[in-house]
Amino acid sequence: MSAILLFLGVLTSIGLQFTAVQSVGVCYGSDGNNLPTKQDAINLYKSNNIGKIRIYNPDEATLKALRGSNIEVIIGVPNTNLQSLASNAAAASDWVNKYIKPYSSDVKFKYVAVGNEVPPGGAEASHVLPALQNVQKAISAANLQAQIKVSTAIDTTLIENSYPPNNAVFTGTAKPYIQPIITFLKSNGAPLLANVYPYFAYTNNLQSITLQYALFTQQGNNEVGYQNLFDALLDSLYAALEKTGAPDLKIVVSESGWPSQGGTGATVENASTYYKNLIKHAKGGTPKKPSGPIETYLFAMFDENLKQGAETERHFGLFRPDKSPKYQLSFN
Numbered sequence: 001m002s003a004i005l006l007f008l009g010v011l012t013s014i015g016l017q018f019t020a021v022q023s024v025g026v027c028y029g030s031d032g033n034n035l036p037t038k039q040d041a042i043n044l045y046k047s048n049n050i051g052k053i054r055i056y057n058p059d060e061a062t063l064k065a066l067r068g069s070n071i072e073v074i075i076g077v078p079n080t081n082l083q084s085l086a087s088n089a090a091a092a093s094d095w096v097n098k099y100i101k102p103y104s105s106d107v108k109f110k111y112v113a114v115g116n117e118v119p120p121g122g123a124e125a126s127h128v129l130p131a132l133q134n135v136q137k138a139i140s141a142a143n144l145q146a147q148i149k150v151s152t153a154i155d156t157t158l159i160e161n162s163y164p165p166n167n168a169v170f171t172g173t174a175k176p177y178i179q180p181i182i183t184f185l186k187s188n189g190a191p192l193l194a195n196v197y198p199y200f201a202y203t204n205n206l207q208s209i210t211l212q213y214a215l216f217t218q219q220g221n222n223e224v225g226y227q228n229l230f231d232a233l234l235d236s237l238y239a240a241l242e243k244t245g246a247p248d249l250k251i252v253v254s255e256s257g258w259p260s261q262g263g264t265g266a267t268v269e270n271a272s273t274y275y276k277n278l279i280k281h282a283k284g285g286t287p288k289k290p291s292g293p294i295e296t297y298l299f300a301m302f303d304e305n306l307k308q309g310a311e312t313e314r315h316f317g318l319f320r321p322d323k324s325p326k327y328q329l330s331f332n
């Protein structure tokens with residue numbers, strides 16, 4: 001009897017632990033005029049057991065809908081706010097007091113993403129580190145520094161020589177930008193956020209990259225030991241970090257996705273293969289960092305019909321605007 005109870009107890013705790021280490025979340029962009037309400041969108045996260053979300057701005061209707069949900073949150077500081085938060089510590093403290101503090105008791109903030117894909121070298125880039133510092137001070141003043149880590153989301157244009165992945169380095173323009181940010185992240189125990197898109201690497205190099213390598217369907221390793229492009233891209237970032245003296249800095253994949261329409265390889269079938277395999281793959285690690293899981297945020301929840309840019313940009317949704325799923329994905 002007691003042995004059975006003990007066994008059930010063990011099963012229960014394994015179950016709980018499994019829920020707690022769910023490694024895949026979904027980015028919630030809302031650049032569309034036909035999308036569900038914020039509350040309906042968050043309900044869709046809940047009904048699909050999606051336990052992590054990335055939002056791009058501190059939208060209060062979304063934050064209210066997240067209250068009590070147990071969903072872990074990356075909250076973004078939009079690039080347009082960087083200058084103000086960088087130049088004025090009071091603005092950063094107002095931001096935290098308005099959007100973080102009133103929700104922090106029942107919204108599980110995990111990271112603040114201060115800026116997204118800021119191009120190094122420009123005026124905007126000069127605001128990122130001071131904005132990170134001011135937001136960090138405000139988070140610490142609210143005594144939330146243990147729970148909420150402050151970081152920024154980069155893209156893979158910051159690296160070059162990325163094949164073989166071990167040869168990768170930050171570009172000459174990126175290095176002076178990212179080096180002090182890396183020092184900042186290390187000293188606060190925060191990860192680097194990185195948006196990693198095998199789709200774009202594949203479509204920009206069709207002559208040298210196969211679809212199978214991009215979709216995790218290649219059999220066996222290639223000549224430099226890689227079975228898929230996602231691992232190769234992620235490890236090239238790790239290799240570049242190593243060379244800046246940060247071999248132990250963790251990378252969180254803050255976006256990754258595949259469009260269903262509008263460009264080469266962009267079909268529902270290919271995208272379905274990508275997302276299914278990525279969810280499975282994120283449970284493990286990469287050749288350089290074999291101990292997983294890889295914390296990964298799929299891009300994105302919905303097709304966003306008002307997004308600018310290439311046609312593919314409007315077809316990254318896991319769900320259609322009417323909330324019907326494009327793919328059969330399981331987040332359990």
Ligand SMILES: *[C@@H]1O[C@H](CO)[C@@H](O)[C@H](O)[C@H]1NC(C)=O
Pocket residue numbers: 211264265266267268269270
């Ligand atoms: C996937 O993309 C490739 C490359 O564009 C295309 O030839 C193929 O038909 C697509 N496969 C599916 C199943 O849609």
